[in-house]
Amino acid sequence: MSKITSKAQLNVGTEIVIDEPGRTVRLVAAGNLVAKDGVTLQAVYSKLVDLWATATYQDSPFPMYAIDALSGQYAIGTDGATYSTWSWYDDTTRNMLRDGGWSEYAGSSAITQQFAGFIGLGAISSGAQPYYHLASTDSPTNFPFTDQFNVGVKVYGDASHGNFDKRAYAKAFCREYGKKYASSVLADTGATSTGANKQNFLIANSDDLKIQAADGAMTGAPYSGITVSYYTANQVRSIGGSNYNFKIIIDGNGATLEQIYTKVQYLLRQGTDINTSGTAGAKIGKIQSDLLTFVGDTLVTSNSVYIDNIQSADSNRIEFYDDGGTKRTNPYTSAGTISFNAPLVGAGSSYRLFFTSPPGAGNDYGEAGAITVNDASGDPIAGTISAASVAFDYDYDGNTQGGFTAGTDRPVTLVGIRPGYGKFVAATGTLTRSKTIALSLVAEVDRVYA
Amino acid sequence: MTTTVDAANKRLILDSASVTAKEIFRAWADWMLLSDNSKHPPAFSATGGDDLGGGLSIPPYYFLLNGWRVRPMEANHNLTITGNLFVDGGGVPVVPTVGTYQVTVNYTVPVQAQGIATGGSSGPSADLISDEVVAKLIAHPSFLTVAKFLGLQSP
Numbered sequence: 001m002s003k004i005t006s007k008a009q010l011n012v013g014t015e016i017v018i019d020e021p022g023r024t025v026r027l028v029a030a031g032n033l034v035a036k037d038g039v040t041l042q043a044v045y046s047k048l049v050d051l052w053a054t055a056t057y058q059d060s061p062f063p064m065y066a067i068d069a070l071s072g073q074y075a076i077g078t079d080g081a082t083y084s085t086w087s088w089y090d091d092t093t094r095n096m097l098r099d100g101g102w103s104e105y106a107g108s109s110a111i112t113q114q115f116a117g118f119i120g121l122g123a124i125s126s127g128a129q130p131y132y133h134l135a136s137t138d139s140p141t142n143f144p145f146t147d148q149f150n151v152g153v154k155v156y157g158d159a160s161h162g163n164f165d166k167r168a169y170a171k172a173f174c175r176e177y178g179k180k181y182a183s184s185v186l187a188d189t190g191a192t193s194t195g196a197n198k199q200n201f202l203i204a205n206s207d208d209l210k211i212q213a214a215d216g217a218m219t220g221a222p223y224s225g226i227t228v229s230y231y232t233a234n235q236v237r238s239i240g241g242s243n244y245n246f247k248i249i250i251d252g253n254g255a256t257l258e259q260i261y262t263k264v265q266y267l268l269r270q271g272t273d274i275n276t277s278g279t280a281g282a283k284i285g286k287i288q289s290d291l292l293t294f295v296g297d298t299l300v301t302s303n304s305v306y307i308d309n310i311q312s313a314d315s316n317r318i319e320f321y322d323d324g325g326t327k328r329t330n331p332y333t334s335a336g337t338i339s340f341n342a343p344l345v346g347a348g349s350s351y352r353l354f355f356t357s358p359p360g361a362g363n364d365y366g367e368a369g370a371i372t373v374n375d376a377s378g379d380p381i382a383g384t385i386s387a388a389s390v391a392f393d394y395d396y397d398g399n400t401q402g403g404f405t406a407g408t409d410r411p412v413t414l415v416g417i418r419p420g421y422g423k424f425v426a427a428t429g430t431l432t433r434s435k436t437i438a439l440s441l442v443a444e445v446d447r448v449y450a
Numbered sequence: 451m452t453t454t455v456d457a458a459n460k461r462l463i464l465d466s467a468s469v470t471a472k473e474i475f476r477a478w479a480d481w482m483l484l485s486d487n488s489k490h491p492p493a494f495s496a497t498g499g500d501d502l503g504g505g506l507s508i509p510p511y512y513f514l515l516n517g518w519r520v521r522p523m524e525a526n527h528n529l530t531i532t533g534n535l536f537v538d539g540g541g542v543p544v545v546p547t548v549g550t551y552q553v554t555v556n557y558t559v560p561v562q563a564q565g566i567a568t569g570g571s572s573g574p575s576a577d578l579i580s581d582e583v584v585a586k587l588i589a590h591p592s593f594l595t596v597a598k599f600l601g602l603q604s605p
Contacts, residue, residue, distance in 0.1 A: 370489030447499025
């Protein structure tokens with residue numbers, strides 16, 4: 001079956017039931033009508049017109065009024081001139097109406113309820129459950145059916161029908177595991193209010209190849225330590241030596257950007273408070289705005305979103321947008337690994353990276369003023385050789401140790417020793433603008449120390 | 451025994467009259483682990499120690515590099531350095547004291563080509579080996595002549 005668009009497919013007593021004494025119009029999921037597929041308001045209206053062209057129904061006031069089919073503006077309980085007490089039989093009937101919104105009257109010109117026809121444009125994955133809310137702080141409500149939505153959503157009710165008016169805001173979402181998230185807010189459509197008319201939302205999703213793990217993995221490392229905190233006051237973060245303001249701080253827990261993204265997307269599907277330690281109060285995950293997006297392999301944050309504790313190798317494939325909406329990027333941080341052969345690895349070992357020949361005198365490697373290379377955090381690249389491979393980073397754009405000009409390649413000398421196990425060894429290399437710098441030390445077995 | 455490392459002057463300064471090459475090497479290697487001492491050019495290269503099986507190993511040879519030298523303690527004494535201590539490329543491993551002292555340096559270098567693991571039976575001494583060689587030569591005299599060298603006469 002599919003959406004009924006023709007009055008000819010509506011048969012009285014099967015798909016549509018007219019109760020003149022009760023003055024209700026009822027749609028029944030039978031015959032040609034499938035509840036999820038529904039029937040257009042125009043088809044219903046046309047059917048009623050045909051019925052009221054017969055003597056059978058002419059003793060009752062006409063139930064509906066069509067203001068404009070193209071914009072989907074309808075009303076029930078009025079014929080455009082007079083008001084009656086005709087109404088839809090129930091919400092099941094209302095949920096089967098497509099391609100329009102409507103106002104409901106109850107014997108007077110006062111609107112008792114108003115439904116906006118929320119229509120999702122675009123393709124979403126089969127079985128997806130889109131949802132919406134009518135105020136930025138409201139809890140989300142699922143649309144009555146899965147897959148792309150096209151249904152009336154109550155946006156106004158008088159004192160007898162909920163007593164609310166939420167026509168000033170609407171946002172629709174589609175967030176499914178393994179799919180890119182889609183959301184559309186009323187303002188995106190160029191409208192400033194909803195009402196008894198069609199309201200289109202551009203909602204489409206597609207496979208998200210950046211998702212790294214299933215939901216079940218979110219309680220384990222590293223995902224369990226990846227959190228989001230929303231703050232009311234700006235949080236200052238330093239990027240490239242300058243401070244910028246952010247109000248949403250993600251703790252990346254040292255995970256890859258893809259893992260961070262995976263966890264954040266997971267959080268944005270939760271119907272619970274995801275604000276871990278921020279001051280901005282409860283934040284229900286599934287109604288929060290998107291925080292992260294991948295553009296190719298570059299992770300781009302939404303405005304005012306910053307990520308702490310990312311891997312050094314990832315520092316230059318992330319773009320932050322500060323609280324003012326300005327893009328901020330990290331200075332280039334080179335990264336690499338130092339590899340050691342087995343004799344050098346273990347307690348009692350030592351390695352250290354020196355600039356081979358900095359500008360000036362007396363500071364070359366081998367001279368008393370030799371300079372140990374600092375990593376991106378300003379700490380010396382040196383220590384005990386605890387593993388066969390040790391990762392390091394280096395502030396390529398910012399390091400001026402020894403009088404070097406920032407942003408230039410640096411010849412370096414790496415030394416290592418482990419008395420009794422690995423003889424002293426030195427090797428040279430170059431720190432370049434790269435994330436995959438490889439330095440290695442291969443020492444002879446030390447058989448002459450013990 | 452303590453060896454002081456004077457990196458600025460590239461000196462390994464002794465404080466006793468008897469020391470092994472290994473002890474000097476170890477003092478330097480331990481010092482290299484500290485702080486950023488590894489910024490200084492290495493004082494040693496070393497070879498040997500390879501296991502030959504049967505409890506034997508190649509004796510270690512220690513070569514001073516990059517201008518590093520051993521300096522005796524500041525006193526009149528006879529300094530004995532045991533082990534294969536050389537200067538890479540040739541030279542004298544020991545330099546004079548700073549003060550005016552009379553120091554005689556004795557290098558005690560093992561003559562065997564193989565180190566012998568300690569424990570178990572010991573190998574012959576140098577004197578025993580020397581005596582045995584002399585005895586064999588006396589018992590089986592064999593003199594090399596020009597004719598023998600040129601192959602004109604059988605040995």
